[in-house]
Amino acid sequence: MSSSDFTSFSFPLVDAANAERLQPQFYRELQSSATGAVVTFGGFVRDHHQGRHVVKLHYTAFEPLAQKEGVRLQLEALKRYSVHAVRAYHVLGKLFPGQPAVWVGVAASHRAEAFEACSWLLEAIKARVPIWKEEFFADGSVEWVDPTTSS
Amino acid sequence: MKVNVLLFGLLQQRASQPNFTVETTSRTPQELYNELSDQGLIDYPFSQVLCAVAEEFAAPDTPLHPDAHVAFMPPMAGG
Numbered sequence: 504m505s506s507s508d509f510t511s512f513s514f515p516l517v518d519a520a521n522a523e524r525l526q527p528q529f530y531r532e533l534q535s536s537a538t539g540a541v542v543t544f545g546g547f548v549r550d551h552h553q554g555r556h557v558v559k560l561h562y563t564a565f566e567p568l569a570q571k572e573g574v575r576l577q578l579e580a581l582k583r584y585s586v587h588a589v590r591a592y593h594v595l596g597k598l599f600p601g602q603p604a605v606w607v608g609v610a611a612s613h614r615a616e617a618f619e620a621c622s623w624l625l626e627a628i629k630a631r632v633p634i635w636k637e638e639f640f641a642d643g644s645v646e647w648v649d650p651t652t653s654s
Numbered sequence: 655m656k657v658n659v660l661l662f663g664l665l666q667q668r669a670s671q672p673n674f675t676v677e678t679t680s681r682t683p684q685e686l687y688n689e690l691s692d693q694g695l696i697d698y699p700f701s702q703v704l705c706a707v708a709e710e711f712a713a714p715d716t717p718l719h720p721d722a723h724v725a726f727m728p729p730m731a732g733g
Contacts, residue, residue: 563662568711629730647664647731
């Protein structure tokens with residue numbers, strides 16, 4: 504996605520298998536002759552949360568709104584920062600420790616803008632895209648993650 | 655009027671199903687949320703909840719129309 508190619512805007516919500524296919528494609532699409540820096544962030548499922556052993560996560564979304572909001576945030580990143588292109592996706596469904604959950608990539612002329620825009624876009628996706636996760640713990644308990652009460 | 659309710663995330667904990675239709679006199683998402691809370695279907699502060707109508711974010715005082723699709727969303731937890 505670049506500011507001059509609005510038809511390609513998307514925020515795919517994919518399963519784990521499609522995430523593995525999408526990441527190299529998105530990485531390639533970020534590169535151009537004007538690009539001096541590509542910064543990417545990959546978020547993965549970890550096996551612990553607040554001292555408890557996590558065995559899997561289950562991500563769900565209000566999909567029509569999540570896709571729209573994900574696109575809007577990418578457009579906002581392009582307006583806020585001097586960057587050439589952005590890409591992002593989120594994984595839905597059941598995921599196990601070590602599997603990717605979210606990916607953000609930003610291309611810019613220089614690394615400073617790319618780092619800043621990548622960080623902003625990730626935080627915006629976490630805060631504003633309607634996606635939720637349930638944690639499945641080793642003791643058999645299951646809890647929705649509430650960001651207002653968890654760190 | 656009848657409206658269609660969609661609950662997401664931890665708001666699904668008390669309701670027997672995440673999507674359902676209700677007969678209501680509520681005129682706004684906030685009134686509808688209060689009604690569902692009074693019925694014991696939801697137990698979460700409305701101040702933390704975002705609303706959507708017709709698959710788009712909506713203010714709590716957005717007028718509701720018959721057959722509206724109203725979504726209630728707790729704080730997002732992606733990433």
